[in-house]
Amino acid sequence: MKKNLPDRWKLPAKWKKTILVMKMSLILMVWLTISTSAAVYSQHETVTLDVKSSTLIEVLTRIKDQTGVRILYNVSGLRGVTCKDIVLKDVPVEDALRRVLSGTAFGYEQIEGVFVIKAVVKDEKKSVTIRGWVRDKKEEFLPGVTVRLLGTSLGTSTDTKGWFAITLPVLKGTLEFSFIGYKKQKVDFTEKTDTLRVVMEEDVAALEEVVVRAYGTQNKREVIGAISSVKAEEMKELPTASIVNMLQGRLAGVNIIQQSGAPGSASVIAVRGFNSLLVDGASDGQPLWVVDGVPMHSFVSPVTGTNTLADLDPAMIESVEVLKDAAAASIYGSRAGNGVILITTKKGKAGTTKFAANISYSVSQVQEYPLQIGGRMERWFRNQVMRNRLATGYDWNKQLTYYPSSYESVYLSGGTYDGWWVDGRPDLLGNPVLQDSLNPFYNNSTNWWKHIFRTAKVVNANLQVSGGSERFQYMIGAGWYDEKGIMLNSDYSRANMLINLQTQPTKKIRVDARVMLSYVDRSISRDDGMGGTRRYEGITVDPSKQSTTLPNDGLAEDELLKNINLQRDRTDDYRAMASMSVQYNAWKGITLSASGSVDYAQGNKNQFKPSVLNPDEKENMSDGSIGRAVRLETEELLHWRESINEAHNFDLLIGLNVNKEQQFLIAGFGKRGPSDKIYYYSPPYNPIFNYGTETNPDWRATTSYNSDFREKTMVSYFGRLGYNYKQRYLVEIGFRRDGSSTFGENHRWANFPSFALGWAFSEEPFMRWAYWLNWGKLRGSYGTSGQIFTSEYMAYGLFVAGASFNGNPSVIQSKPVSPNLTWEKSSQYNIGLDLDMFDYRLSVKMDYYFKYTSSLLYKVRLPGTLWGAEDRDENAMEVSNEGIELELLAHILRSSKLGWRMKLNVSRDWSRLEKTYTGKDIGGGYNGFVIGRPLGSIYAFNDTGYYQNEGEVPVYTDIKGNKLFLGGVGAFTGVSGLLGTQRISDASGDYDIQPKDMYYLGSALPLVYGGWVNELTYKDFDLNILFNYSLGRKMINMRNASLSGTDGPVFADVRKLTFWQKEGDQTDMPAIGRPYYPQVRSKIERVNLLSLKQLTIGYNMPKKVMEKIGFSGARFFATGENLFYWSNYSGGNPEVVDVYSGLDGGMAYPLPRKWTLGLTLNF
Template sequence: MKILFYSELLRSVFGKLQRILVVVLTTFFFLQTITATAGATKAPDHLKRNNGIDPVTITGKVTDVNNSPLPGVNVILKGTQTGAVTDVDGKYSLRVPQNSGTLVFTFIGFTTTEAAFTAGKTVVNVQLTGEAKGLNEVVVIGYGTQRRGEITSAVASVKSENFVKGSVGDAAQLIRGKVAGLSVVTPDGNPTATAQVNLRGITTLNASTTPLVIIDGVPGSLTSVAPEDIESIDVLKDGSAAAIYGTRGTNGVILITTRKSKGITSPTMEINTYFTTQRITKRLQFFNADQYRQLVQEKKPGATDYGSNTNWLDQVLQKPLSKVYNIDLRGSNEKTNYIVNLNYRDLNGIMQESNNRIIYPRIEVNHSMFDGLLKLNANINGYEQTYKGFDGGDYRGDIYRNAIYLNPTQPVKNPDGTYAEHVDKTDYANPVSLIKNSDGMQQNTDLRTSGSITLTPITDLDIKLLGSRDLLNNFAGYSETKEHYSTLHDGKNGYAARGSSRNEEDLVELTANYKRTFGGHSVTGLAGYSWRQNDNQSFYAQNYDFPSDDYSYNSLQSGKALSRGQAVENSYRSQNKLVGYFFRLNYSFQDKYLLMASIRREGSSKFGTNHKYGNFPAASIGWNAKKESFLMNNNTISSLKFRAGYGITGTEPSTPYLSLDRINFNTNTYINGQWIQVINPSSNANPDLRWERKKEFNAGLDLGLLNNRLTLTADYYNRKTSDLLFNYPVATPPYLYDNITANAASMENKGVEISLNFAAVQSKNFIWNTQVNYSTNKNKILSLSDKNFQLASGYFDAGFLAEPIQTPTSRVQIGQPIGNFYGFKSVDIDDAGHWIILGKDGKPKPIVDAQADDKQIIGNGLPKHYLAWNNNFSYKNFDLNITMRGAFGFQILNTPRIWYDAPVMLTRGNLLVTAYDNVYGKRPLADDQSVSYVSNYIENGSYWKIDNVTLGYNLQLKTKYIKSVRIYASGSNLKTFTKYKGIDPEVGILGLAPGVDDRNRYPATSTYTLGAFLNF
């Protein structure tokens, strides 16, 4: 009740705070900007005559160690906000109110440098030294930033200059292969698909495995912001770093920082645009029409010649062209800075009617007033997305499935112009008709507003109040005509569905951050309070048996099925709240001995009355050995730091109300000659429902050699997750139903991560930087039961293969890792062409005599090793980026081969050309050998990809309007080295049945991009 009381109180006080704040601040900032611009010709007060000393102008040039000019360097008069930025020639001019002082030069990737000027010295030239992994590099952590040299936990940072180049679909694809331990895969070429992301293994059975995503301090998703608008991505990998986020930190935290306006600059505009096309990476080789007719002549069972020559895959593919435009406008003066970003993406896939159109607007304004006492921020962003949608999703997998296995002698259309169909066959539909006789649309509108006020009442103390609202609205509509397969096969006579949802997430956070340095001691303290509320609403209805196709999905009431009780109509609403209190202390002595300790206490309305709150502590230590006297003068070792940390994080279920008694009205009973609606409990309540708890130990090493030209980061982790949520069988009675969601299971993940960076060549005209990332993970189920809830068998099955097989693919078992394929191990075929498998006694036996307990582990779908090699070259104005990556030590279940390498499936459609090849060197499978899940279809999935190659040319201009131009060409997913026989070995890595190459998957593609970047 405490949570509900405080939540409602906070809602009444802060409910409209962020909306009012954003409107007021935006208006205020706009007026301030206009005022500042209008008054730009007036000399600021601090540039007026000072004690009889006239202002002076300092000029100079900033270069790197090769004497090449550095444009964009911030030059600030120390102790003031007076500053300038170097131009394309590295030159600057700064008018200062005094004839002596110190200038501070800062630039990303270079060591901050100070230079003094005195009376009569008005020219100050500076040479900046680069730092590959400098200890002064600023890294974003939870609720703040920290110098890399102070970090004691496992944190990875990737800046925009090191992002994956070319066409990317979301934020995760920018850092694919860039962070050791972070697995980012793109299983297909669907333009609406997002990358699958997993950090340090699977840690849960029922909950989400996706890391928490924070964008400029506000929760979001990988698609909440345009990739071209991102400045840096930081990943909190271990428990000690992520524990500050409590229940949301178990899967790690991805912190996204959008592009900002820095220093003092006049208004500038940047345009980034590119065009992309695609090709399918690999076509599965099915019999063409001529080859198929040979099967007809051989009188193969099921072979039928319909008289045409049709390449079905070509009928549904297209030559797509995608376009992306990003416009960035920014500017700043001493007190106010702003950025306006507009991103438009018109993405088209290789399959017809697959598209994705998104517009991302963002406006951010920052203002400092009262000599820095008060800082204000307002941010409005979001996106509007539209794409061709199908019922229940974005693209129907049966379109591709039918396109690869339909009879190639069947025509697309009948002589009368209707689409040719054979509804007598099972699971067999004309894919062109599936596209053309359906109409659908998905629309998503996400409005994200946030505002903050930061008060600095005394030096080094910042008190910040943040309010945000993320409002996501979805509309979906879909219809099928009277000529669609659903009418011809299922008698629907026209089908339509509509749905909508609204998800609102409100956040209020109050934090105080204090930093004090005295003697050799440095202390930073953070204290905060967080309140978050999520409100989700949805509606869905379908109908069929329509009088006409004219209204698509816009006249749902015209169908007759709903009135007959044969269609679906439902609505839903849920709400949950999360309240957290947190504290963190960072301490360092002489920058040698480092300590971080934090704790978060969090309460959630999703959990039972006995476990509303949980505590999530963390601690980590570090030793900068390079600071010790015995290494201080060592010219080989540039930096050496040892780290160790321990933290506890949690996971909450995605579904609320599991701890409560719930009722439903979806059953009826027959009383006195009529059906009466019955009210009954819908599930078993669990008042002891609580957090999943992950305890993680991490030990790390950061090493730099040869002035940090060679840097190494290595981490070992061991994480144990207990109280895992799972649906357990229970006795009835005492329970009303035979299952309940409870905390009982546990699992372990441990592994090693290594990141090696080498500035191999650093000459005047040629630069080569290379990076190698390696990670390994070992997963193990420790338990599936506790004293209250047991899974007596010690295992459960996951994944499922559709008819005619209808069997699970994987088994989750105590003592085994997640991802095990579980089926019959085939070792031979008999003389008639039927499978021979190994029985439970280890002896061969015919598959017709197989029993369920003859199944065994026949592979694992999760890679044991990940490796990436990234290279950046530059020669004068040219640059070349090559990223390569691979996964090793895993298997893939090739489901297309299960169905289409079996001669018996010729009765349903087409087959792979290998269907009649000899098996085990003997003979082809028998024509009557049923489709079977055996180890013959489990293949080595290891692969190595040339993932991205980008060649660019940078042209510095001295025109009045255009400062610089960059043109580039890029290719992604260019070449894959693998023994896998499917279309692409990069398959799904999430869930409890990973490694399955779905026969319905959208085809994998290679992309080719041509783009330009203009700076005005």
């Protein structure tokens, strides 16, 4: 409130005017004093400098620190501006600024003692407009190229057609053109300059400047973890259902073995060696797969047998990064013990809408038919087998034994063959006939493999639409993949869709959303019985039931293939993955984000087996099951990035993750359906049937049902702090703490720290002499990661339904409680060296690692039995992996017309079993483990040739005077002690040859593996060649065991083998007809393999031609897959041989040879 003063307190009017003048004079005097002081202060301050190769911001900062004067400038405008080398001693501030700013596009102005740095504009009254276009050496226009007046922040960018126009306040100067993946170009201009025509050159070093890592991206120069990367361009145009097979041979330290050629089947993948004991299901030993930051289910479906990784359409993938060492992967904690594979899908970019369509058609054929003799040769060999075994026929008319000369003579005379000479009457003995070799009708050699294999086709098509504005970008893709396997009843079809959306409603908020849908229809191989699934798909027929002596087609073929043709199956897999994240830029350098995701997978199966395939009980059976898996996950992140004076760079990440998984399964079967033409089952009123007789009844249920539900939860806290000084000295610290409901209360939490250092020694002044070295960095790290087993209740024990008692149901314990179960932990050291040389023409990456995995899960034998349980799961074993990796990337030719890019990777891993729960070797026979030896053990008997004479045969005489063989007659191996049979060592000395007498004789794992890629370009043509190799695998060809039988097919070319006949013979095989056991020392082969996995020839249509018809580009390509292989293995392609056991029984699904023609259109 305003108050009125009494009149006596009011000043005269002239006094008011005098006081006002005094106030203004006082303010003016103070201002002059301050200004003069500032000016005098600055004039008397001096500067001393000695700088080389420094930025302008760094020099100005040193001047401020020395003098205390105020210097103002626009940081973004000066960022990246350098000044020439300068030496000053006691120079006034203004003179120092003039000399520092000379040679740049900047000057200064002093305003009230403050030096303001600003761009120099020579003639502000005149301007010039510069126009032009930018394209690459392939004459393709480049949109989005940044065009900037050198030394200023004035700039623009090219439009979608590569054109630009910019008005500049100077009459002459230099324009700088920059674009990701290309070298910067500087072009001078004047006021008379017409249209600028700029051709940009690819920058090999900049193409991989940004690397995807856990929870974000990182500049390549700042990476100090062991990360291998492959881009989509390197994997294109390979017709395969799974991304795993496309990575084979392309990444150092990542061993991928395609153990089955069945469409949609899984492959072996091991990051930095094998360390799994294979006791935790079909997903055991697999790395963690992360798609766009969201971990996903990766396993073989327990219902349909489908590899869930095949749900990912390779055409929708932008890049793949593999985190190999603990420093890179430990932020994923207990899921990263086997490595982490990051998948980045394609996303939209601002600009006009773009369409990309791809369609290809492939023809698949078997590389080589399995070896099998037939016809006259097979009959001759079988006759020799039976004669050597002294097996004769019996003529009931003459009451004499004799060697029959024909089937007809014995059959018509009422004779029968003995146990070896089967009579060919299925109603009597059910044995296949060994046809009459004297009858020309049976002198055929029908190879039934040619009826089981087929020439198959693959159709692959996808369409992608992308585009958007600065605030909204989208990418929508849809694909269809249909592959018929080269073997009957092995088909795979997939329909999929991917939607990626990014929007920025405000300057501070960004929203990302992704939806991925897929549907798979797949036929299942039945080599392992009705309703079974395998880790790696095998062949769809049983070769031991074939006979090549049956002639031609017709009834014989129908009988052979009816097991495939008459069974009906329908399997479906549904997959839906969705995620959304919201990112908020809270403050400068600080972002907050929250995300949620769901991964839903469902597998349905229904199989029907008609009664004709069950001749014993003459009943049909319908088998069905449904399995569902749901994964829910939420994640909150705080991310802070700060750069101080462009020298000290900080990167901090803090996060919280919560995820929950549920699995649900229902399954059942029904027998004795109403008809073989109705493939589904509806139970009768009383589903019980008497399988016995009225006098001896055997009542059984004709239906069965079971269900299962499991769930687990995990909570994780994690963080990572990175610091580097001018990208020269780098350090990174990571930590994760996981808690899981899988473990008991005392072991529920585990910690996973990591630490890494890096030194870019090429940036040091003392390395300036190495003019050929563009970049050199040393890396070192240590960290821990872990592996959580898949079973949800392993620590708590399991109960199942038991037998009823007095009509009441009961439950019994199927798995005992394991209260001390804890996490599998891996501690890993890594030392690496990165080199870029000769203008980035040659890049070398070398790594040495040592990983020690403790608390590995294993089934420990219990003393006696505990409520029916013979073993218990415990953390009982320890394994180490040590290895070296080498990656070479050479740009041998990189001109605009002719290019040659070569990439070679070599890996060597030593795995060792370090410790067992007993302190001794465990097991033996087929699956033992030896301390100090690699995993993948091969156990075999020690053989020393064949018994040459009676004196070599160990015998003893019983009380009746009979001489008996001291070697386990007819026991495990069938060795009988006859002359010409195998001489096998009795290691235990108990005169009984059993698996306990086997020795450890090597490992089935490769000693060295890798790949070799060559990419050649000539004008519009390109050629891509991929070789894959492995060295030093040990394996045994078990198929020669067919030589000792008297029926069934013979999987060996007996014309190329030698057989023992007399004393002194040194042969491949024992005497014809003698028992033969192939799992012996002398039959172990050390196998090397070189495969031409992929060869692609492509042609890009001229861009000008395509633009005339409304397309922006078109490409034709032809691809061959699994074209050739070179190996010293006796059993064909060794890649499909089980990498864990090394035993080749001939049941693997062969790898197909594929020929593909395709077309890619862009518009």
